[in-house]
Amino acid sequence: xxxxxxTYLAKYEILLWYSITILSMVTLTILVVYPQTREYFHTSTAxxxxxxxxxxLQKKIDSLKKIDIPLYRSNIEAALRAVPEEKDPVSVLGYxxxxxxxxxxxxxSISFPxxxxxxxxxxxxxxxxxxxRESSIKNFVDDVGSFFRLMKVDGLEVSKxxxxxxxxxxxxxxxxxxxxxxxxxDIEKPISLLTPDESQxxxxxxxxxxxxxxxxIVRTSTSSYQIQSSQTVTTIGRPDPxx
Amino acid sequence: xxxISINLLPADLxxxxxxxxxxxxxxTICIAAIATFILVSLSILFLRFLQNQDAQxxxxxxxxTTNVVKNLKSxxxxxxxxxxxxxVISQILKNEPLEVAAYSTxxxxxxxxxxxxxxxxxxxxxxxxxxESSNIRKLQQVLDRLSDPPQTNSxxxxxxxxxxxxxxxxVYKADITFSFK
Numbered sequence: 001x002x003x004x005x006x007t008y009l010a011k012y013e014i015l016l017w018y019s020i021t022i023l024s025m026v027t028l029t030i031l032v033v034y035p036q037t038r039e040y041f042h043t044s045t046a047x048x049x050x051x052x053x054x055x056x057l058q059k060k061i062d063s064l065k066k067i068d069i070p071l072y073r074s075n076i077e078a079a080l081r082a083v084p085e086e087k088d089p090v091s092v093l094g095y096x097x098x099x100x101x102x103x104x105x106x107x108x109s110i111s112f113p114x115x116x117x118x119x120x121x122x123x124x125x126x127x128x129x130x131x132x133r134e135s136s137i138k139n140f141v142d143d144v145g146s147f148f149r150l151m152k153v154d155g156l157e158v159s160k161x162x163x164x165x166x167x168x169x170x171x172x173x174x175x176x177x178x179x180x181x182x183x184x185x186d187i188e189k190p191i192s193l194l195t196p197d198e199s200q201x202x203x204x205x206x207x208x209x210x211x212x213x214x215x216x217i218v219r220t221s222t223s224s225y226q227i228q229s230s231q232t233v234t235t236i237g238r239p240d241p242x243x
Numbered sequence: 244x245x246x247i248s249i250n251l252l253p254a255d256l257x258x259x260x261x262x263x264x265x266x267x268x269x270x271t272i273c274i275a276a277i278a279t280f281i282l283v284s285l286s287i288l289f290l291r292f293l294q295n296q297d298a299q300x301x302x303x304x305x306x307x308t309t310n311v312v313k314n315l316k317s318x319x320x321x322x323x324x325x326x327x328x329x330x331v332i333s334q335i336l337k338n339e340p341l342e343v344a345a346y347s348t349x350x351x352x353x354x355x356x357x358x359x360x361x362x363x364x365x366x367x368x369x370x371x372x373x374x375e376s377s378n379i380r381k382l383q384q385v386l387d388r389l390s391d392p393p394q395t396n397s398x399x400x401x402x403x404x405x406x407x408x409x410x411x412x413x414v415y416k417a418d419i420t421f422s423f424k
Contacts, residue, residue, distance in 0.1 A: 160360035
C-alpha cells in the first residue's frame, strides 16, 4: 500500500505541485489579495472624503468665527421688526395710525379681510381707506413703501372727494410674516456670510427703524398732534385719525 | 590537437539526471510562485494596516473639527436665522409695487397741469385714470406727456382716451386707460 502510494506520488509529484501552487494562489487571491485591494481603494476614497469634509468644516469654522454675535442679534431684531414671526395686526394698526396722523390724513376705515397674497410668502391683507390731500396720500404711499415694518401696496384707488383738495384713497396692503427656522440642518452644510447687498438691506431697515422711531407723535394740544423728530418739528397731524 | 571526451555513463542515467533537474526546476518555480504570492499578500495586509491608521487619524481629525463646529452653534443659528429672514425680505423687496410706481409717475406727469380725480390700478398694471383741468390745452399737454415714451420711461403703453367731456362749470374731464409696466 505504501509502495503504491509512493509510486503514485512519484508519478504525479509535479502535477501535485502545480495543483498546490494554483490552489494557494487562488485561495490567497480570494481571501486576501482581492478583498484587501478592493478595501484599499474604498478606504482611500473614504480618507479623501474625510479630508475634504474636514477642509469644508474648517472653512465653515473660519466663516463662523468671523460672525459678530451681538451685531447679528441686532440685525435679527431689525429683520424681525421688518418681518415678524407671526401676524401682528395690532402693531400694524398702530403703525398705520401713526403714519396717517403724520401725513394729516383721515382714516375712514382699516380692515383685515381674509385673503392670501399673490406670492408664496405668508401674509395678511389690510384695506385702508383714507381721505386727505393728494400730496399727503402720495407721501403716505411712499411712507408705507419705506417703512421698517415691511408692507407691500397691492392695490390703489384714488378718487377726488367732495371738496376741492380732498381725495379719497383705498389701499390694499399686504403685511408679511414668517416663522424662523427651527433646525440648522446638516452640520456639514456650507454657509455663506452676508453679501454686501444683504448687509445693505439690513442697514436700510436698521436706519429706517431708527429714523422712524426717533420721529414721535407728540400730543401738543387736545386737538392736534405734532410729529417730532430729534431735530425738527415736521408736520401737524390729527389727534384721532378716524376723526 | 583535438580533445577527446569520453562518457562511459549509461544513457538512461543521463536522461534520468536531466529529468531530475527539470523536476527540481519545476518544484522551485512552484515554491517561488507560492512564496511570491504570500509576500504580495503580506505586503497588501501591511499596507492596509498603515492605511487603517491613516483612516483612523482622518476620522479623529474630522470628529474634532465637527465638535468645533458644534461649539459654534450659536453663531450658526444667528446666521441661519438672519439669512432665512433676509431671503423673505429680499423676496418682498424684489419687485417694486406697480401701483405705487404708477401713481408716483402719474403725479409727476400731471402735476400743476391737471387734477387726478380718479385712479385705479389692478395687479396686471391696467390703469383707469380720470383727469380734470380747467384748460383744454393743459389737459392736452398731460396726454402728450403720458404718450411720450422718454417722459414715461416707456412704462406706459396702450394708452386709450376713452372720452373727453366738458362739465357745466367749464372743466374738461378726460377718462384714460393704459397699461403700466
